[in-house]
Amino acid sequence: xTVLLKTENLKKYYRAKNHKAAxxxxxxxxxxxxxxxxxxxxxxxxxxxxxxxxxxxIGRCILNLTRPTAGNTFYEGVxxxxxxxKEWAALQRKMQVIxxxxxxxxxxxxxxxxxxxxxxxVHRMEKRxxxxxxxxxxxxxxxPLDSLSRKPQELSGGQLQRFAIARxxxxxxxxxxxxxxxxxxxxxxxxxxxxxxxxxxxxxxLTILFISHELAVVEHVCDTVAVVYLxxxxxxxxxxxxxxxxxxxxxxxxxxxxxxxxxLQNKERILLKGSPQDALDPPSGCRFxxxxxxxxxxxxxxxxxxxxxxxxxxxxxxxxYS
Amino acid sequence: xxxxxxxxxFFTAPILITGVILTAVAVLTFFAPVFAPMDPNRVALSESxxxxxxxxxxGTDQTGRDIFSRLLYGGRTAVQNAVMVVGISIAAGIxxxxxxxxxxxxxxxLVMRCWDILLAFPSLLLGFLFVSAFGRGSVATVLALGIIYxxxxxxxxxxxxxxxKSKVYVESAKSLGYSDFRIIFRHILPNCLATLLAELTLDxxxxxxxxxxxxxxxxxxxxxxxxxxxxxxxxxxxxxQNPLMSLSPGFAIVLTVISLNVFSDGIQAYLDIxxxxxxxxxxxx
Amino acid sequence: xxxxQIPYTMFSEDRRSSQGGLGGASEGAQRxxxxxPPELECLLLDIQGLRVDLMTARGVGYAVRGVDLEVxxxxxxxxxxxxxxxxxxMAKAIVRLHDAxxxxxxxxxxxxxxxxxxxxEKELEAFRGGETGMIFQDPQSALNPIxxxxxxxxxxxxxxxxxxxxxxxxxxxxxxxxxxxxxxxARYAQYPFEMSGGxxxxxxxxxxxxxxxxxxIADEPTTALDVTxxxxxxxxxxxxxxxxxxxxxxxxxxxxxxxxICDRVAVMYAGRVVECGGVVDVFDAPAHxxxxxxxxxxxxxxxxxxxxxxxxxxxxxxxxxxxxxxFAERCPHAGDACGAGAPKREGRGEGHVVYCSL
Numbered sequence: 001x002t003v004l005l006k007t008e009n010l011k012k013y014y015r016a017k018n019h020k021a022a023x024x025x026x027x028x029x030x031x032x033x034x035x036x037x038x039x040x041x042x043x044x045x046x047x048x049x050x051x052x053x054x055x056x057x058i059g060r061c062i063l064n065l066t067r068p069t070a071g072n073t074f075y076e077g078v079x080x081x082x083x084x085x086k087e088w089a090a091l092q093r094k095m096q097v098i099x100x101x102x103x104x105x106x107x108x109x110x111x112x113x114x115x116x117x118x119x120x121x122v123h124r125m126e127k128r129x130x131x132x133x134x135x136x137x138x139x140x141x142x143x144p145l146d147s148l149s150r151k152p153q154e155l156s157g158g159q160l161q162r163f164a165i166a167r168x169x170x171x172x173x174x175x176x177x178x179x180x181x182x183x184x185x186x187x188x189x190x191x192x193x194x195x196x197x198x199x200x201x202x203x204x205x206l207t208i209l210f211i212s213h214e215l216a217v218v219e220h221v222c223d224t225v226a227v228v229y230l231x232x233x234x235x236x237x238x239x240x241x242x243x244x245x246x247x248x249x250x251x252x253x254x255x256x257x258x259x260x261x262x263x264l265q266n267k268e269r270i271l272l273k274g275s276p277q278d279a280l281d282p283p284s285g286c287r288f289x290x291x292x293x294x295x296x297x298x299x300x301x302x303x304x305x306x307x308x309x310x311x312x313x314x315x316x317x318x319x320x321y322s
Numbered sequence: 323x324x325x326x327x328x329x330x331x332f333f334t335a336p337i338l339i340t341g342v343i344l345t346a347v348a349v350l351t352f353f354a355p356v357f358a359p360m361d362p363n364r365v366a367l368s369e370s371x372x373x374x375x376x377x378x379x380x381g382t383d384q385t386g387r388d389i390f391s392r393l394l395y396g397g398r399t400a401v402q403n404a405v406m407v408v409g410i411s412i413a414a415g416i417x418x419x420x421x422x423x424x425x426x427x428x429x430x431x432l433v434m435r436c437w438d439i440l441l442a443f444p445s446l447l448l449g450f451l452f453v454s455a456f457g458r459g460s461v462a463t464v465l466a467l468g469i470i471y472x473x474x475x476x477x478x479x480x481x482x483x484x485x486x487k488s489k490v491y492v493e494s495a496k497s498l499g500y501s502d503f504r505i506i507f508r509h510i511l512p513n514c515l516a517t518l519l520a521e522l523t524l525d526x527x528x529x530x531x532x533x534x535x536x537x538x539x540x541x542x543x544x545x546x547x548x549x550x551x552x553x554x555x556x557x558x559x560x561x562x563q564n565p566l567m568s569l570s571p572g573f574a575i576v577l578t579v580i581s582l583n584v585f586s587d588g589i590q591a592y593l594d595i596x597x598x599x600x601x602x603x604x605x606x607x
Numbered sequence: 608x609x610x611x612q613i614p615y616t617m618f619s620e621d622r623r624s625s626q627g628g629l630g631g632a633s634e635g636a637q638r639x640x641x642x643x644p645p646e647l648e649c650l651l652l653d654i655q656g657l658r659v660d661l662m663t664a665r666g667v668g669y670a671v672r673g674v675d676l677e678v679x680x681x682x683x684x685x686x687x688x689x690x691x692x693x694x695x696x697m698a699k700a701i702v703r704l705h706d707a708x709x710x711x712x713x714x715x716x717x718x719x720x721x722x723x724x725x726x727x728e729k730e731l732e733a734f735r736g737g738e739t740g741m742i743f744q745d746p747q748s749a750l751n752p753i754x755x756x757x758x759x760x761x762x763x764x765x766x767x768x769x770x771x772x773x774x775x776x777x778x779x780x781x782x783x784x785x786x787x788x789x790x791x792x793a794r795y796a797q798y799p800f801e802m803s804g805g806x807x808x809x810x811x812x813x814x815x816x817x818x819x820x821x822x823x824i825a826d827e828p829t830t831a832l833d834v835t836x837x838x839x840x841x842x843x844x845x846x847x848x849x850x851x852x853x854x855x856x857x858x859x860x861x862x863x864x865x866x867x868i869c870d871r872v873a874v875m876y877a878g879r880v881v882e883c884g885g886v887v888d889v890f891d892a893p894a895h896x897x898x899x900x901x902x903x904x905x906x907x908x909x910x911x912x913x914x915x916x917x918x919x920x921x922x923x924x925x926x927x928x929x930x931x932x933x934f935a936e937r938c939p940h941a942g943d944a945c946g947a948g949a950p951k952r953e954g955r956g957e958g959h960v961v962y963c964s965l
Contacts, residue, residue, distance in 0.1 A: 050833035051804075063497055089499060097497040105490040109512050119498050156921055157690075167498075186689035186860065187904045191915035213833065216906040220915065243908060257838040259863025261907060263886045271842060272835045275803040 004041040004207045005062070005175060009034050010071035012057050029280050031057045033231035034071070036307075039224075041174075044201065044208040046222030046239070048215060048254070052276055054231040055211050059177045062209070063095055064088070075175070093123060096168035098197075100180035102160035106152040112163050113148030119170045130170070137166040140203075141196055158189035165197055169204070176201075179211045194221060215258050219243050224313070227251045230276060230287040233307060237314040247316040249294045286319065294320060337588035340581040347578050351397035358391035362548045371564050380566050383556065393570050396548035400575075403464050403543075404529035408522055410468025415475035416518070420506050422476070423483025430480070437473035445470045445532060446539075453541050460533075460549075463542040467532050471525060478521055482514035520589040527582035534575055550575050651821055651854050652678035652701065656714035659693070659700050668925045670696040672878035672933075673714070678822065683848055683855040685869035685886070687862060689901075691922050693878040694858045698824050701856070702735045719821070737767055740815030744827040746807035750799045756810045757783070757795030760817055767818045782813040786843060805836035809843065816847060823847075826858045841867050862905050866890065871958070874898045877923050877933040881950075884959030894953075894961040896938045932964060940965055 012032040032054040039045040049055040061068040064080060073080045075091055083091065099105045106115050113134075120130035138145060141162040152160060161181065168176055178197065182190040198221065201208060212218050218225055219239060226236045227250065235248040246252050253270040260267055272291050283289050289300040299319050307315040308322055333341075350357050359379070366386035374381045380389040422430040445467065452466040486492060487510065495505050530550075536542040537551025545552055550571040557568025659671035671693045678684050688694045699705055701716055703723060716723040718738065726734060735741075743749050751759060760782060761775035770778060776795070783791035786809040799807060808828060815823055825844065829837040845868045848855050857869060865872050865886060873883040874897065882895040893899045903916040920937035923929060932938075935945035944964040951964050 050835065065493060065497060092497075092499040097494065099490045099494055101490055105494045107491045107495075107509050107513070118500075122498070122500055122504065164494075167494075171498075187862075188689060188901060188918040190917070191904045191906075192917035192919075195915055195917065215834065216908060219908055220906040253835060257834040258908070259834075259837070259841075259861065260866040261863065261905070262890050263866045263869075265866070269838060271838060275805050275836060276833075 001040045003038045004076060005039040005209070006037070006074045007058075007062065008036050008072045008074070010036070010058065010061055010073065011069045012054070012061050012066065013069045030231050030282060032061060032068070033282070035228070035231070035233055036071075037226055037233065037236060039207055039209060041207055042205050043223040044198075044210050044221055046210045046212065046218040046225040047228060048212060048218050048225060049228035050213060050254075050276060052230070053228045055213075055228050056179055057231075058228070059097075059179050059209060059211050063097060063177055065097075093171045094173050095175045095177070096171065096173040097177045097179065098161075098164050098168050098181045101184050102157050102164055103152065103184075105164055106160065108152055111149050111151055112155070116148070116163070116167050116170060119167055123171055125171075133170055133172075134166070137169055140169075140200060141166050156189075157185050158193060161185060161189075161193050162196060165193070165200065169200060172204075173206070175207045175209070177209045177211070180213070181210075182217060183212065183214065190217070197221075215243075215255060227254065230282055232287050232304075233317060234288065235314075235316045235318075236307065237311070237316075241311060241314050245311070245314075247310045247314070247321060248288075248318050249292050249320070250288045251316075253293070286317075296320075332592050334588060334591075336584050337592075340585040340588070343577065343581045344585060347397065347574075347581070348401070350394055351401050354391075354394040354398045358388075358394045360388045360391050362387060362392040362395040363546050364388070371560070373564070374566065380570050381564055383564065383567050384560060389553075389566060389570055392548040392553060393550075393574060396550045396553050396571060397574060397578075399460070399543055399547060399549040400530055400533060400551065401526075401578075403460055403533050403549075404526050406464050407467040407471060407529040407533065408525050410465070411471035411475045411525070412522065415472040416479045416511070418472075419476035419479030420483045420510060420514075423480035424487055424502065424506050424510065426484075434477070434480075437476060440470065441473050443470070446536075449536050449541055458541060458544055460543045463533060463536045467529055467536075470532075471529070475518075475521065475525070479514060479518060482517055483510050486510045486513050516589070516593050520586045520593070523582050523586040523589065527579040527586075530575060530579055530582075534571075649680060650677050650717070651680045651719060652676075652856070653717040654697075654701070654714070655717070657697065657700060657716060658711075658713045659696050659705070660711040661696065661705070662709040662711075666926050669928060670878055670925065671700065672929070674875075674878070674880050676873055676880060676883070678854050678856055680821070680854055681848070681852045682870045683845070683857060683868055685857045685859060685865040685872040686875060687859055687865055687872060687901075688875035689860060689922075691877075691925070692875040694875050695826050697875075698741075698826050698856065698858050701824060702739055702741065703731060704735075704741075733767075736763065736815075736820070737818050738820055739822045739824060740818070740820040741824045742808070742811045742815050742826065742828050744830050746804060746811045746831075747799065749811055750807060752799050755796045755798055756802065756807075757797075760810070760814045763814055763817050778817070779813075782817055783810075785816075785847075786810070786813045787839075788813070803836075805832055805839060808832065808836075808840055812840075812843065812847070816851065816853065819851065819853075821853060823853055823855045824858075825855055827860070828857070829864060830860070837864075844868060862890075862902065874901070879933065880962065881934065882959075882961045884955070884961075885957070888956065888959045892955075894955050894959070895934075895963050896940050896965075897934045900937075900939075932962075 010032055011034055014029040014031060035058055037045070047055045047058060057066070060066045062073050068081070075095065078087065078091065080088070080091065106112065110118070116134050117130055120133065134148070135145070138148070143159060143162060147155070147159070155163070181197065182193050185193060194217065197208070200206060210218065210222055222239050224236065225239050225242045227234045227242070227248065229250050235242065235246065235251045237246070242251060243255060246255060253272050256268060256270045257272070270293060274291055283301065285299070285301040285303050286292070286305050289295050292300065296319070303319070305317045305319050305322065307317045310316045310321050364387060369378070369382050369386035370384050372378055372382045378388050378390065380393065382388055383392070418433060422433050448470060449463055449466045452462040456462040456465070483506070492505060492509060495509055533542055534551035534554065537549050538555045540555070543549035543552055553571040554568050557564070557571070560567055654674055654676040657671055657674045658669070661668045661670050674697055686694045686697070700712060701723065703712070712724055718734070723734070750756065757776070757779050760779045761772065764770045764775040764778055765772070780791040780795060783794055788794050788806065788809055802810070828844070829840050832840060841864065844855060847853060857864070859865060869886045871884065872886045872889050873880045874889070874895065875881065876897050882889060882893065882898045889898065890902070893902055900916070900918045904918065906915060918937055923933045923936070930949055931947065932945045932950040935941040938945065942965065950962045953961050953963065955961055
């Protein structure tokens with residue numbers, strides 16, 4: 001197995017400006033605070049977390065949509081932060097994004113066809129090649145050719161998200177960042193969009209970074225999953241290990257909070273107290289310590305735990321395992 | 323905001339009426355040589371200060387020039403100059419504003435402070451300044467007003483660009499490797515255009531008034547070239563003898579500016595879906 | 608029909624006594640039988656043939672196309688459906704919240720035997736927020752951003768129940784404690800922006816139950832919240848339902864939420880109820896093809912990497928009137944009977960009805 005993408009100690013801090021930040025420690029919002037992981041070629045790597053956990057920011061930093069404060073991302077061994085403009089332009093063709101909200105991810109004034117063609121034109125593809133590529137993609141997303149002449153507001157969310165998949169594939173990328181790609185869609189459509197995405201993954205050998213807050217979707221789609229909380233990775237594990245033998249107390253609480261699938265299902269639920277701490281003023285030790293049911297004293301509050309191997313390709317950042 | 327295929331009519335009554343008026347004004351003044359019955363500068367002292375007649379639709383002024391012809395030619399000067407003022411402010415204001423909104427940061431802060439200074443300047447003062455630099459005449463006043471309008475348009479396009487920038491399609495354009503130039507002018511600008519259009523229509527009206535006041539003070543268009551502002555000024559002294567001399571350009575200005583305002587409101591109302599009048603159900607429980 | 612006044616426990620009396628976790632649905636059903644013996648016909652809310660037409664920029668939208676629905680005292684009824692199925696429009700229609708000139712109602716809504724559409728403006732005001740409470744998806748925008756949350760609750764109490772400021776303040780603090788906001792005194796003075804989404808939803812719930820309504824209408828109350836917070840809020844709703852004997856009409860698109868706290872569930876599609884029944888019955892033996900298909904779409908845990916099911920096709924046109932079954936186009940079992948006339952109402956065991964001609 002070769003590693004396609006690797007991040008090292010990725011950090012993104014924002015300088016907080018509003019009055020809420022006044023008096024808080026140096027007014028820095030630590031959206032992403034030292035995140036390292038590796039994605040193997042041809043796999044789907046999931047990042048799950050609640051709102052404010054920094055999961056979307058991780059994706060943005062990797063693709064340079066926002067510049068990370070510190071840390072490096074390597075794509076096939078090339079450091080994305082340090083490569084030249086030319087090199088970056090070439091790499092950008094290999095890395096594409098699908099966004100959460102399909103309604104606003106297309107220019108409302110252009111037809112879908114124009115939006116798709118523009119991608120190829122900007123990257124100097126031949127006209128004939130663009131046409132062929134789009135026709136092939138349309139077949140893949142199971143939409144008729146005449147839908148290309150529609151404006152975004154005339155299409156449903158599911159159709160638009162299928163076009164968003166098509167658009168991300170025009171340049172024949174190897175890596176796709178899917179940032180909550182089905183969160184805005186109804187369940188009956190969700191499944192279709194996910195199936196299409198996965199079938200393209202098989203056909204084209206794509207590697208996908210799948211960001212989501214929906215555990216059921218992540219469990220279905222991903223091979224490896226990282227659980228993030230307040231900008232830090234709590235646990236990384238193969239999907240079956242995570243949902244079957246999770247180690248970190250936060251993962252356990254998160255998975256137990258998933259609603260029942262059947263009314264008679266008996267579920268042991270760990271009800272967490274309170275809501276996530278502010279990323280402006282994170283706890284000095286383990287980020288999860290103030291809400292953690294298995295907290296065992298000073299160590300948790302003082303020292304930040306590091307990711308430790310706890311099983312086959314299974315890592316957890318918790319003092320319980322050190 | 324989502325616009326459906328058949329979402330409400332654009333041609334509502336106010337838009338239709340003011341549209342007709344504005345088209346008439348534009349055609350009559352632009353083709354003044356065609357529509358004017360005689361040369362606006364033809365002096366005939368024997369016909370001075372005549373009341374309206376078939377030969378002189380609006381009568382004549384003290385040197386016997388035909389007021390109706392002068393009104394049309396004067397309108398041509400006024401409208402052309404006003405459009406030029408707005409043109410200058412568009413050419414400079416929109417690109418600067420969009421760039422400030424898109425990039426933000428130091429550029430934005432610096433430019434916006436400059437505009438604040440400029441906005442604090444009374445336009446008359448700037449008019450005087452330009453006249454003393456370039457001499458009297460329409461060039462100086464058009465330039466002065468054009469520069470004064472840059473900050474307003476620039477600030478509007480900046481805030482529009484900031485709104486559009488936060489939308490996902492801009493981010494997705496970035497992720498697809500589009501250049502900033504392309505994103506600003508091919509994606510952001512067209513999406514701001516509708517709102518800008520409404521504002522620019524309004525600005526043409528303001529420019530007509532602004533230019534007329536400068537001409538009225540004798541700073542702008544110089545006689546004998548006819549212009550609504552200068553006509554107004556010439557007529558004031560002879561208000562008793564022939565009120566039409568100043569009333570007709572005054573009325574023309576008011577009519578054009580009101581029409582522009584209403585038209586601009588109409589555009590805005592069309593764009594804003596909540597403002598649009600929907601048919602109501604009959605009184606129901 | 609006989610309407611029975613249901614005695615309900617006062618708020619402050621047993622607030623501290625029970626610290627309930629989430630219980631199974633059977634427990635709820637049992638409780639329902641105690642409150643409302645099956646031999647007595649007693650309904651809190653009875654919706655009969657409700658239609659709601661909305662005037663939009665694109666013409667008349669037929670958002671709700673004839674809905675029959677009943678809410679019994681003390682039960683939690685879930686209404687599930689995808690976006691555009693009219694579930695929120697229906698919920699708002701119950702308290703006539705739609706813009707009067709742009710909405711046309713037909714059918715009847717009876718609340719404790721009183722016709723909501725026949726109410727005068729004054730009655731309606733007392734009815735909204737007095738006998739019914741409502742909470743929405745986005746608590747952030749449902750609260751006034753420049754007033755402390757406590758004062759907003761106190762204001763409701765003053766207006767609706769004629770409390771003095773002092774009384775209202777005291778009652779508000781008790782309410783805040785009841786929805787597990789601690790310390791109540793300090794939180795009273797906080798502004799909405801100082802609170803998290805989950806906390807604000809608790810405030811909304813406190814406000815909605817401040818007048819001890821008989822029915823709480825919860826429109827996607829947990830959709831904007833994280834799973835861990837969602838679990839907390841559902842737990843709270845279930846507890847309030849038990850303690851106050853307050854019925855809840857819960858609008859959601861999430862079958863998980865239904866499984867979690869509902870006693871009965873109604874499935875909506877394109878403005879109509881296609882199936883309604885006890886929550887266990889519907890999950891175990893969904894009778895309508897749409898319900899079956901929708902339940903199949905939900906990713907199951909432990910299901911591995913098998914291909915997920917989806918429902919082909921799109922929703923029928925909102926702007927067109929229909930008589931026949933609206934799901935027929937997308938239905939795998941559709942036959943000749945489906946295109947002709949309205950789908951038949953059919954009973955499937957106790958309290959389980961399905962609208963399907965097959």
